[in-house]
Amino acid sequence: MLVAGCHPGDCHYINGNHKTFRRMPLLHRFLEEYGIDPRRFRLEWVSASEGDRFAQVVNSLTETVRSLGPCRIGSEGKSPPQPSDGEALPAGLAAPPPAAPARAPQPEA
Amino acid sequence: MAKLKIASYWAAGCGGCDTAILDLHEKILDLAAAAEILFWPIALDAKYADVEALAEGALDVTLVNGAIRSSENEHLAKLLRAKSKTLVAFGSCAHLGGIPGLANLFNREQIVECVYRDSPSLEGSNGNGQGARVVPHTRTRVPEGELTLPELYDTVRTLDQTVPVDYYVPGCPPTPKQIWSVIETIVAGKLPARGAILGASERTQCDECPRTKHEKRIRELKRIATAQPDPETCILEQGFLCLGLVTRAGCDSRCQRSGVGCRGCYGPPPGVVDQGAKALSAIASILECDEEHAAEALVAQIPDPLRSFNRFGIPSSLLRRRSL
Incomplete structure (x- = not known):
């Protein structure tokens, strides 16, 4: 996803890009929490007269997205089946927990 | 006129929605006068088998609170849908996913790891802090027979992502005043077109x-x-x-x-x-x-x-x- 707008301070619509640059850092954090790689999302200032820059930004984002591969929105990541009696426990759940650090003996009150 | 037959079920939620209904205080007697409550686990001793024995559509109105995140929640949602003429998603969890819906930022494996293995206040299976930590099994054999637990799902769903829903009553929990206005609407037979939000x-x-x-x-x-x-x-x-x-x-x-x-x-x-x-x-x-x-x-x-x-x-x- 590319969000592009006029450079702040240089827009016919005055402050829409100001509102956008306040929103985008929050949206970035939203997307990370939703498990979407933040490199898939970019905010760039590209005015209507910067054709070369627009092409560079689009090519760069296309390369990034191609290297990341498809975005699997909504994937649950497959949890192992829940154990039931008679089945082996999933590997991570069967092993004993790492030994707890030894506690210093407490003096009796 | 025959009394309305109603039910209320508590799926994946905190119980606050059922408590909010009880917070109608003495008006609960008016509810009991106007309607026959066939199934309401927090207040009545009806069993799942009693619901299964009902005819299709035997319940006029069923309120379901809580999200759907286990095989038990899903079974009851489908069962109550089949037995109810009108199904209401009651409270934020059934309506939107609610607080249990925050589990959708993880999956079952991560939640089980956190709750049953990583939590600092757990003991191992031998009671001495040693041995494998105990995680829930869907089936366990004991001398008396087999014990079962519902399966926990990776993703929490709303009620209407599980079965068709006729009305929604929002709130965490809905306020008693709004609950009473919804009950009055139901008893008076003045429900609006299906899909409406009630009590808001x-x-x-x-x-x-x-x-x-x-x-x-x-x-x-x-x-x-x-x-x-x-x-x-x-x-x-x-x-x-x-x-x-x-x-x-x-x-x-x-x-x-x-x-x-x-x-x-x-x-x-x-x-x-x-x-x-x-x-x-x-x-x-x-x-x-x-x-x-x-x-x-x-x-x-x-x-x-x-x-x-x-x-x-x-x-x-x-x-x-x-x-x-």
Whole structure:
């Protein structure tokens, strides 16, 4: 996803890009929490007269997205089946927990 | 006229919705006079088998509170759908996913790891802090026979992502006043067209909030733990997060009257699809900050934007869950 707008301070619509640059850092954090790689999302200032820059930004984002591969929105990541009696426990759940650090003996009150 | 036959079920929720019904106090007797309650686990001793034995459509109205996150929740949702002429998603969890819906930022494996293995206050299987930590099994054989537990799902769903739903009553929990108005509507046979939101307003919280409002400009974000809003003016204008802008009204602004921001439990108002995204857009746009770097620093003062803006609606948001 590319969000592009006029450079702040240089827009016919005055402050829409100001509102956008306040929103985008929050949206970035939203997307990370939703498990979407933040490199898939970019905010760039590209005015209507910067054709070369627009092409560079689009090519760069296309390369990034191609290297990341498809975005699997909504994937649950497959949890192992829940154990039931008679089945082996999933590997991570069967092993004993790492030994707890030894506690210093407490003096009796 | 035969008495209405009704039921209420508690799926993945905290029990607050059923308690809110009990908070009708003596009016509960009027409810019992007007309707026969066939199944209500918090208050009556009916069993699942009693529901299974009912004819299709035997229940006139069933209220289901709680989200759907286990095989038991799903079975009961489907069973009650089949037995009910009218099925109501009651409360934020059934309506939007609610607080249990925050589990959609993880999956079952991560939750089981955290709760049954990583929690610092657990003992191992031999009772001495040694041995494998015990995790829930769906089937366990004991000398007396086999014990079973429902399967926990990776993703929490709303009721209407599980079965068709006729009406929605929002709120965490719905207020007793609103519950009573919904019951009166049902008993009088005056339910609106299917799909409607009952017991709430078509306006936003801000439309009904009694606090004084001016132009909204936020220079500094504050938290209720370290500052106190004055009792008269808009909580959001004072720099505290409040989701009144993007939340359906109907609770009499109870949080704002108590001096805290709206947390959004009545869900999005008409016309809003994703309440959290709308909150992000609305609140970020009123921050008073015209420098890009300063804006980043200002929004960094919101410690947990996703859970603050979409506390009750992750499963019903556009993305529904974290992608893993």
